[in-house]
């Protein structure tokens with residue numbers, strides 16, 4: 184078996200290969216050195232960027248009218264470069280992008296420093312990032328960068344809430360390890376937390392009722408963003424319809440892997456020890472499964 188014959192060659196012009204630009208490309212590069220982007224207008228009125236000497240559609244010479252374009256533009260297409268090579272304009276992953284500068288009818292290819300391929304989308308707005316020293320070469324633009332479309336602003340508000348009479352009654356109940364609701368005399372609906380007027384019929388609610396600390400998950404969400412009120416991510420927040428109530432209450436679900444939580448799951452409140460209780464919902468650590476068979480949600484009376 185014979186080996187393949189291979190010869191390695193290097194093609195290099197020591198000192199570089201000098202070519203003349205011609206008037207059209209020369210104008211483009213001269214303007215580039217002055218940090219301006221120009222295109223040339225064709226006889227048909229289109230603006231070619233980068234400029235060409237002949238209209239590629241008709242073969243006609245272009246006009247001598249140069250039009251300033253950009254500097255912002257719109258991404259039309261791209262190819263992601265996950266492993267840049269020597270000679271690439273950036274030493275980190277980037278995209279080769281087709282960018283149509285504002286005012287141009289054609290697109291130019293340039294490097295786009297978008298950080299991640301997930302950040303790219305057609306129509307993305309970008310702007311050139313110029314090198315400190317320009318020489319009249321396409322690399323005077325180091326790359327294009329996405330326009331700034333978002334910022335992270337620290338947000339913090341401290342405020343005090345004064346509970347009304349109804350919420351106070353509810354929180355007093357929670358301090359004592361029980362859930363207090365109110366029953367509407369007109370439509371018999373039981374609202375938990377306790378409230379003083381019926382949202383369904385408008386009646387004043389005067390009857391307090393205690394409901395169970397067991398219930399049924401009606402809807403839930405698996406949360407992957409940390410929250411200071413939750414133990415760890417992922418955590419599950421859920422609406423639980425307490426037994427004896429007609430409205431569900433939002434709470435955390437714990438003591439069970441997030442992916443096992445389901446609609447109809449039977450759960451029970453886990454209370455913090457009595458000596459740690461305050462007038463707040465932190466008295467309920469979370470709800471955890473009771474182990475009972477799932478409830479038929481249609482028979483729970485439905486959430487209002």
Ligand SMILES: [Zn+2]
Pocket residue numbers: 367368369370371372381382383384385386
């Ligand atoms: Zn009512």
